[in-house]
Each structure stands twice: as C-alpha cells, then as structure tokens.
Amino acid sequence: MTVGSMRIRAGIAVLLASASVAAAFPAQAAPGTDATITRTRFGIPHIKAKTFAGLGYGAAYAQAQDNICLLADAYMSVAGERSRFFGPDGAATIGVWPGKNIDNDVFYRTVLDDAALTAGFRRLAPDSRAVIDGWVAGYNRFLKDRAGRLPAACANQPWVRDITRLDVLRWANAFQLFASSAGLSVQIAQTRPPGTEPAKAAPATGAVASGEIMLGSNGWAFGGDATANGRGLVVGNPHFPWIGPNRFYQMHMTIAGKFDVAGAGIMGQPYIGIGFNKDVAWTHTVDTAVHMTLARLTLDPADPTVYLVDGKRMPMIRRQLSIPVKDGAPIVRTVYASRHGPIVSIPGTPYAWTRETAWAVRDANHNNMRAADNYLAFGRARTVDDLRAALTQHMGSGFINTIAADRGGASMFADITPAPNLSAERFAECGKRGDKLPNLYSRMYELDGSRSSCDWASDSAAPAPGLLPGREMVVQLRRDYVQNSNDSYRWTNPALPPVERAPMLGTDPGPLPDMRTRSGVQAIRAMLAAGKVDIDRGAAAMLSNKVFVADLVLGDLLQLCKRSGAPADACAALAKWDGKMEVDSRGGMLFSAFWMRVTNSGRNIWKTPFDPKDIVGTPASLDITGAAGDALLADLTAAAGLFKLLGVPLDAPLGQIQFAERGAERIPVSGGAWGGVLNWMGGLPTKGGFNVIHGSSYIQSVTFDDKGPVAKSILTYSQSSDPASPHHADQTREFAKKQLHRFPFTDAEIAADAIGQPLKLGK
The missing domain is CATH 2.30.120.10 (Aminohydrolase, N-terminal nucleophile (Ntn) domain, beta-sheet knob region)
Incomplete structure (x- = not known):
C-alpha cells in the first residue's frame, strides 16, 4: 500500500530478506470473541462476528493459520529480540531496509516507546481497542489449538509464543515508520559520538544492481462521467514485498447490519488497508510528502x-x-x-x-497509533467525503496517498498523512532540502535545531502536535479520473490547474513526472478515447505490461545499433522485442537492464526537453550523437554482459527467466521494473533467471451495482507463506495468466464459493 504503494526499485536485482515483532506482558482475555470463518476459493477468509473483538479474534486466527511463522517472526523482531534467538550478525530486514540483527534490535528498542504506544491505544475509539484486544486473543488461541503442530519453518522455536497487546502496537507503529526513519535504522543503531569507537560501515543497499531502494504503487479512480455504469471505479496495484511479514492478506470482516468491509491488509494488522464496502472503494500509493x-x-x-x-x-x-x-x-x-x-x-x-x-x-509517524480508528472509519464510509473526513481527523495512513471512488460517481485523490507543520516561510527561514542518499526513499529535509523558532508548529486541528492539519494538505475531487504512481499531486490529472502547497507536501519544485505516471496517464487517455471504462478494461490496462519508454527511445536505440562497435547480439535481441514485458516477450529484460543503467547514470539523454503542457510526450527522443551515443552503447554492452555472466539468453522469453519459485516449481511472472511498466516487478538473480520478491501484490478492480460492490482481485503471491498449504501458490498461477477473480461479498456469493465447512470459534 502503498501502501500504496509501495516498491523496491532495484531494476534487475533487489535484495530483501525477511522481517519482524514480539511480546511483554501476559495475554489479556477479550470479551465477546466468538467468530465464524468461512473460506472461499484461494483460501480467502470471510470473518463474521457480533462484536469488533470477535472480528479481531477471527482475523488473527485466520492469518495465523496461513502465516504463523511470519507473524511470530515479526512480533519477535519489533521487540528487539532477533539477536537473542538468531545471534547479532545475522541478516535482518528493517521495514525493507537491510541490516543485521543487532541493528534491528537497537533501532526498535530506541524508537518504539512502549508507554507512548499504550497511551495512544487508550485514546482510540472503543471499537478500535476491541479489535486489537480480540486480535491478541485470537492469535494466542491459534497457538493453543496448534501446539506441537506448527509449520516446519517455526516448529518448536522458542520465539513463537503468546503475544500481548503491546506486540501488536509495536508492529503497527513499526509499519508506520516504513518510509521514513526505518530507512535510517542502521545509521541510528550504529551512531557513536566523535572520538569514540568508530561507527561500522553501513551494509550494502538492498538494491544489488541499482544501489537504490524505492517504494511505490499505482492507483486509479474513475468518476461517473468516465465509467460505463455511471458509478465510481477503482483500480489498485500496490507494489509491495512478496516475502517477509509486510505482505498483504485478503479477508472480509462483517458484523451484520453494522460493519461490512473486504479487501486486504498488511499481515499482523487487524483491519482492511486497501479495499471496499458496499458504497466506496479505495487503494493507496506511497506519497511524496515529507514524514x-x-x-x-x-x-x-x-x-x-x-x-x-x-x-x-x-x-x-x-x-x-x-x-x-x-x-x-x-x-x-x-x-x-x-x-x-x-x-x-x-x-x-x-x-x-x-x-x-x-x-x-x-x-511524524513516531507513536502514531491512529490507523485502527482510520481504517474502521474507512470501513463505515459511504462516500469519498467520508474517507476525507476520516483522514483529516485521524491521519492514520502513515505515508500513503488515498485514491478512491464511490457508488455516487465521485472520485478522489487525497494526500492527507502525518507531515511536519512547516509553512513555506518557516522552511525558507529555517530549512533546506539536503542530499538524496542511496539507501533512503526520499531526500533529506534539514532544519536548524539551534533555534526553537524553527520547530514544527502546532495546530489544534491536527491529531498530534507538530503535524500539518488536513486543511493544508491535498484533496482533489473529479467526475472523470484521478491517478497516482508515487509522483507529486501536481500530476494527478493534467486537466487540473496548477496548485502548490507547503513544501512538506511534495517533491522539489519542477520535478519531471515518473515514467509510470506518464504510462498511466497515457493508458487512461487511450481507454477513455475508446469509450467508457469498466471493471475489466481498467484491470487489463493496469496489467498491459507495456514498457512506456520503449515508444520514446527504441527506434533511436536501434538506429544507434547500426554504428560500428555496437553489441551485435544485444541489438539483434532488441530488434525482435515487442516493447512489452509479457511472459512470451523476448528481449524485454535486456532492455530493462539497459534502461536501469541509463537512468542511474544521471546523464541528460533527451533531445526533446520536458514541456509541462505535455507530461506524457516529453521529454522524448534519445540523443545518439557522438559521445552521448557512445555512452548509450556502453550501457547496452554492460547490460548484455550481466546476462552472459548469469548464463541467461538475451532473447529468452520473459516467463522463462522471470518467475516465482514455489519449491521445485517456477511460475512465470510478467511485468518489469524499469521504463514505466505499470505491472512493476523486481527479482533476485538466481540460476537461470530472476526470482520475483517484490512488486504487484494485491490487485483489485472495484465498481458498484444496485446491490453492492462488484470486485475482482488477485493476490499475486497467494495467501499462505507455508509451502505445505494449498494456498501457497494457487493465486500465483492465476496471476501468471493475468487472471483476476470475482471477490464474493454477499452471503449468497460466499456460500456459492465456499470451500470446506465454516470454522466456529468461541470460548
């Protein structure tokens, strides 16, 4: 989500490990925790209860059934106990950032304030407190029921243990720090005063090939003027990890007559983060605000x-x-x-x-416990205005834009997130934009700490001291469309007039739109030119696998290939490429490696400069003259050399060399990491190709009819991380065919799609 969005932008290779959370006080009983879990195709749990405590109870039990080892690892990690169980020098992932176990433990013990988290819990609404306490009881009930019979990955391990409320609060706040201070986790953990023991060198960045980690997603929302049925339509495609506990998990949570919401949430969190109810749907992308x-x-x-x-x-x-x-x-x-x-x-x-x-x-997200209130309010929403009100009141979406539409035909983009309350005037007097470092999501924003007048300002309208109030942030309402691919709010819809907000809301003045933004706007324009958008056309466009930049540069590159000294085998492979990243496309991965090198070089490669009146078409055309052309050929030669080193044919079909490994099975995966591919995918080099570990995750396309939501979805990596589960790879195989499936929402739909007998949980 971004969650988004979110993505690791590592080109061909991205290094990511597993990650983590843990316990402290005796488990607490939660009243009214009866729940019924009905599983439908792909193992999706539909949880029914009479209380919010029951919803939390059933949701935790269901997630533990599918992912107990990941959840236990997460709770142990944010308790700062990885060194205790695995030794200090083992590899850890802190959010998505690489470090060692000792770095993980020092960071979380430093930044997570148990007393403040508990105080934040007490400020939550009663229903939010109940769902969290119900979650604790449901997780512990699962461990009791399955004692001695856990999956092989964590069977008989001492770090798999009962949790407390504090474990859940730690994990929730750790996730909020995902796109901000978690990126400095190793540096915080290893900091020493000058003149003492020198700090250790930070580990290599997680992006093996590019030296850069990025988070991201795509989100589109269409208003009634653009849709075939005159109602809202949301197409969401967050780019998130395929491994570790920061995975999405599909579920449906219902209290008859009071609460009914479906979609997906980050594992370990007892609410739907991206989803829909009968009147409104939403998705997220990682934003550009400063956190x-x-x-x-x-x-x-x-x-x-x-x-x-x-x-x-x-x-x-x-x-x-x-x-x-x-x-x-x-x-x-x-x-x-x-x-x-x-x-x-x-x-x-x-x-x-x-x-x-x-x-x-x-x-800005330190001690932010407001996500539960935020997302329960989303679940109750009836219009996009209700979502805006929830975001303004709670600011529980820590680092993500919200892209939404409702059955009335309104669509909305909102970046209302916890950001420093610094006006343009105060930032000009007290601060500056600093460097962009390789292992961070965004550039540094510096303030003069020697003057109290340079502190974040407080506003009673914000939910916490020092935060920018929602009225100062960005909300854009449309009847045609809004879109975001992690770019500034400036590019939400080219028809919108230019608007500037406080410097804490956006990227540097005058940034160029990202290739995915340009690709998305082009795809939306093409759809609308051909007619009104519907649920299937929207999903198909999001998964079209077109490499946007190929239309801009491939002809120039092939012209350059006629030059003496050009790498003949690489040029021959690109000459046969169809400009897409489909499983049967040949040469696309080679182009991706080439474009990664070109982008990371920082050179000005364009003949036609950027024109803000044409964000799709400019900049364009490669400069292939003289030294500029020589540099491009050197990049192409180096990209081809990487494939030769890995023993990967330059013109192999993509599905043969990009895949998801499930035991001995290699499931072909389409999509790519560079050049504006909306279906973003990043993988680690392995024998014969690249094993996908990050990218498109919970994909949904949602609209409404007279009865309720009409939703199609896919969880790309499947529900369960347990290789023994029948739901470890079933949706991944469907994703290989780019198949989304109807998400059952009504009682009749759930009964028709049910697998097995409902599980009734109670005391």
Whole structure:
C-alpha cells in the first residue's frame, strides 16, 4: 500500500530478506470473541462476528493459520529480540531496509516507546481497542489449538509464543515508520559520538544492481462521467514485498447490519488497508510528502553530547541498552537522543556526527497509533467525503496517498498523512532540502535545531502536535479520473490547474513526472478515447505490461545499433522485442537492464526537453550523437554482459527467466521494473533467471451495482507463506495468466464459493 504503494526499485536485482515483532506482558482475555470463518476459493477468509473483538479474534486466527511463522517472526523482531534467538550478525530486514540483527534490535528498542504506544491505544475509539484486544486473543488461541503442530519453518522455536497487546502496537507503529526513519535504522543503531569507537560501515543497499531502494504503487479512480455504469471505479496495484511479514492478506470482516468491509491488509494488522464496502472503494500509493526531518544541532565545543538551543546548553539524553545475544553475553549499546528525536550519524556524508554538528531525526509517524480508528472509519464510509473526513481527523495512513471512488460517481485523490507543520516561510527561514542518499526513499529535509523558532508548529486541528492539519494538505475531487504512481499531486490529472502547497507536501519544485505516471496517464487517455471504462478494461490496462519508454527511445536505440562497435547480439535481441514485458516477450529484460543503467547514470539523454503542457510526450527522443551515443552503447554492452555472466539468453522469453519459485516449481511472472511498466516487478538473480520478491501484490478492480460492490482481485503471491498449504501458490498461477477473480461479498456469493465447512470459534 502503498501502501500504496509501495516498491523496491532495484531494476534487475533487489535484495530483501525477511522481517519482524514480539511480546511483554501476559495475554489479556477479550470479551465477546466468538467468530465464524468461512473460506472461499484461494483460501480467502470471510470473518463474521457480533462484536469488533470477535472480528479481531477471527482475523488473527485466520492469518495465523496461513502465516504463523511470519507473524511470530515479526512480533519477535519489533521487540528487539532477533539477536537473542538468531545471534547479532545475522541478516535482518528493517521495514525493507537491510541490516543485521543487532541493528534491528537497537533501532526498535530506541524508537518504539512502549508507554507512548499504550497511551495512544487508550485514546482510540472503543471499537478500535476491541479489535486489537480480540486480535491478541485470537492469535494466542491459534497457538493453543496448534501446539506441537506448527509449520516446519517455526516448529518448536522458542520465539513463537503468546503475544500481548503491546506486540501488536509495536508492529503497527513499526509499519508506520516504513518510509521514513526505518530507512535510517542502521545509521541510528550504529551512531557513536566523535572520538569514540568508530561507527561500522553501513551494509550494502538492498538494491544489488541499482544501489537504490524505492517504494511505490499505482492507483486509479474513475468518476461517473468516465465509467460505463455511471458509478465510481477503482483500480489498485500496490507494489509491495512478496516475502517477509509486510505482505498483504485478503479477508472480509462483517458484523451484520453494522460493519461490512473486504479487501486486504498488511499481515499482523487487524483491519482492511486497501479495499471496499458496499458504497466506496479505495487503494493507496506511497506519497511524496515529507514524514521526517533532520535537525542540525550546534554542539558545545567542550562536549559533543551537549547541544545549544537559543544559546542554552542542553545535554543529550543517554540511554544504555542491553541486548540479549544467543550463546553469548549481552551486547551493551549507548544511544543518544535530543529534544527532536534520536541522534543519527551517516559517515562519509554531510550528516556525520562531528565535534561541531550532530543530527537528530524527528519522525511524524513516531507513536502514531491512529490507523485502527482510520481504517474502521474507512470501513463505515459511504462516500469519498467520508474517507476525507476520516483522514483529516485521524491521519492514520502513515505515508500513503488515498485514491478512491464511490457508488455516487465521485472520485478522489487525497494526500492527507502525518507531515511536519512547516509553512513555506518557516522552511525558507529555517530549512533546506539536503542530499538524496542511496539507501533512503526520499531526500533529506534539514532544519536548524539551534533555534526553537524553527520547530514544527502546532495546530489544534491536527491529531498530534507538530503535524500539518488536513486543511493544508491535498484533496482533489473529479467526475472523470484521478491517478497516482508515487509522483507529486501536481500530476494527478493534467486537466487540473496548477496548485502548490507547503513544501512538506511534495517533491522539489519542477520535478519531471515518473515514467509510470506518464504510462498511466497515457493508458487512461487511450481507454477513455475508446469509450467508457469498466471493471475489466481498467484491470487489463493496469496489467498491459507495456514498457512506456520503449515508444520514446527504441527506434533511436536501434538506429544507434547500426554504428560500428555496437553489441551485435544485444541489438539483434532488441530488434525482435515487442516493447512489452509479457511472459512470451523476448528481449524485454535486456532492455530493462539497459534502461536501469541509463537512468542511474544521471546523464541528460533527451533531445526533446520536458514541456509541462505535455507530461506524457516529453521529454522524448534519445540523443545518439557522438559521445552521448557512445555512452548509450556502453550501457547496452554492460547490460548484455550481466546476462552472459548469469548464463541467461538475451532473447529468452520473459516467463522463462522471470518467475516465482514455489519449491521445485517456477511460475512465470510478467511485468518489469524499469521504463514505466505499470505491472512493476523486481527479482533476485538466481540460476537461470530472476526470482520475483517484490512488486504487484494485491490487485483489485472495484465498481458498484444496485446491490453492492462488484470486485475482482488477485493476490499475486497467494495467501499462505507455508509451502505445505494449498494456498501457497494457487493465486500465483492465476496471476501468471493475468487472471483476476470475482471477490464474493454477499452471503449468497460466499456460500456459492465456499470451500470446506465454516470454522466456529468461541470460548
């Protein structure tokens, strides 16, 4: 979701490991936790209960049935206990960011504030508190029912244990930090004062080929003027991990006459994050708003752990952490914090801790417990205006745009998320846009930490101190369409007049639209030119696998291939390419590797410059003259060399070399990572090709008829992470055929599609 969106943009190769969360106090009983789980095709659970505690109870039980090992790993990890069970030097993934177990443990023990999370829980509405406590009871009930019979991946492991409310709260807040301070997790964990033990070098970025990690998604919403039935239509395609606990999980949650919502949520979270009810549908993409700032601290010349604010000395807060370690003595780390947040040091960059300067991270999602209220309100919504009101009141969608439509035919784009309350005037006086570092989602936003007048401003209309209130953020309502592919709100719909918001709401002034944005707008225009959009045409366009940039540059590249010294085998493969990333396309993966190198070079490659009046058509045409052409040929030669090194034919059908490994089975996967492919896919190199680990995840196309929602969906990697489950690969095989399936919503539809007998849970 983004969740989005969200994506790791790693070109051909992306490195990602599993990730994590854990326990603290005795399990608490939840009243009214009776629930019934009916499974339909692909193992989708439809949970019915009489109370919200019952919904949480049933949802946790169902998720544990399919993914207990991932959930247990997640709860253990955010408790900061990976070193205890796996040793300090093992690989960990913190959000989507690579590090070691000890980095994971220090980071989460530093940034997760148990007392503040508990206080945030107490401020939630009663229904939200009930669904969380019901979740705890349902998870623990599953462990009791399956004692001694867990999947092989976690059978008899000491880190699989009963959870408490605090485990769920930690995991929920850890996810909110996904696109902000989690990207600095290793640097926070390894920070030392100058003159002491030098900080360890940060590990290599997760993007093996590109050196860059990105998060993302695509979301389209069509209003009644653009649809065949005159009602709203949402097409969502978040790009998210295929491995680890940050996977989506499909489910349907119902309290008769009170609450009825379906779709998918991030595992370990007891609510629907992307989905629909009978009147409104929504999806998410990762936004461009700023969710953290770095305060530049001016230090006391006599002591680098003392900083100055308005001329007054302020000692840093020191906290000593003792991290339990498997088969060894505890590791003791001292962490430092300022009034803004934890100290971070990034050696070799302007953000190193020196004798003169230190840097502190303030994260707008720190202690954000509002997602439960936010998404239960979404489940009750009847119009897109209801969604806007929920976002404004709760700001529980931590780093994601909301793209939505309702049965009345309204469509909406909204970026209402926790962002620093810094006006353009205050930021101009106190801050600047800093560097974009390879292992971070966005560039740094710096503030002068020596002046209290440069702090985030407070506004009583915001749900927490220092946040920009919803009225200052972006909402765009249309009867034709809105779209987003992780770009600025400026490009939501080219028909909208230009608008500028506070600097915390967008990217740098004048950025070019991303290739996926251009691709999406082109696809939408083509659909509308051919007639009104419906549920099937919308999904087909989202999964068309067209490489947008190929139309702009392939002809120029083939012309360049006539030059003496051009790599003949690579040029021959591209000459046969159809410009798509379908499973039977030949040469597309080679082009993707080439375009990744060109993009990462930072060179100006275009003959026709960007024209803001033509965001689809410009910039365009490669400059293939002289040295510019030589550089392009060098990129193509290097891309071909990578494939030869891996033993992968340059013109092999995509489905033969890009796949999802399920045991001995290799399921072909379409889509690509570069050049504006909407069906985004990233994979790790393996013998004979690339194993997909990130990309298109929970895909839905939703509209409405007179009775309720009409939804088609697919969970690309399937419901269960357990290889022994019948739902470990069933939807993945369907995705290989680009097949979405009707999501049963009414009682009659569920009964007709049911597999097995309903499971009745109670005390």
